[in-house]
Amino acid sequence: MQNTFIFIAIGLIFFAILGLLFYIHRINDRVANMNKTLEHQYNLIVKMQSILKNKYATNAVAENAEMIYQDLLQNLIPIMAAIDIMPRNTSEHPLWRALGGIMDEYAKNPFALEKLRRSIKLDSEVARSIDNYMRRADNFLHHLTTTEPDGLLSTTFTDGLLGQSLTFFAQAKQLATQDNL
Numbered sequence: 001m002q003n004t005f006i007f008i009a010i011g012l013i014f015f016a017i018l019g020l021l022f023y024i025h026r027i028n029d030r031v032a033n034m035n036k037t038l039e040h041q042y043n044l045i046v047k048m049q050s051i052l053k054n055k056y057a058t059n060a061v062a063e064n065a066e067m068i069y070q071d072l073l074q075n076l077i078p079i080m081a082a083i084d085i086m087p088r089n090t091s092e093h094p095l096w097r098a099l100g101g102i103m104d105e106y107a108k109n110p111f112a113l114e115k116l117r118r119s120i121k122l123d124s125e126v127a128r129s130i131d132n133y134m135r136r137a138d139n140f141l142h143h144l145t146t147t148e149p150d151g152l153l154s155t156t157f158t159d160g161l162l163g164q165s166l167t168f169f170a171q172a173k174q175l176a177t178q179d180n181l
Helices: 002-063 065-082 094-108 111-122 124-147 152-159 161-180
Strands: none
Touching: 065 094, 065 111, 065 124, 094 111, 094 161, 111 124, 111 161, 124 152, 124 161, 152 161
């Protein structure tokens, strides 16, 4: 009888230990799942923080876009006057109308490049405006490229009128400086 109680007691202790081990195993699984979940959430928070920083930088550019556009436009006005080009007659922003007018004229009449080359060579105000415009437009594009995560906006500007105008002005400036050599 005493042996029976010992076997029953050992059996109960054995099942209690097995139950305790099973319970500890389930707790370890839950802790491991919680660790995975927390690690995943932490990675998401870091990613969101990075995106928000980039969006903040992009939003800062967007908020200041009007000042940037006006600055670029102020440099275009003497250039357009010197080569006698009118802006497009559209409802776009004045900067894009001005750039569109310049690029449209160049597409219709390649002699516009020669007119601009002469203006750069003969008029220091035009040369200064070209330099200012190119420097500020390059800085704007560089800022967009460095702050934008996917590059869509900067590519749009680079491939659009802003990039085309930079190429056009760079060609005219290069031709004007080659004549001075």
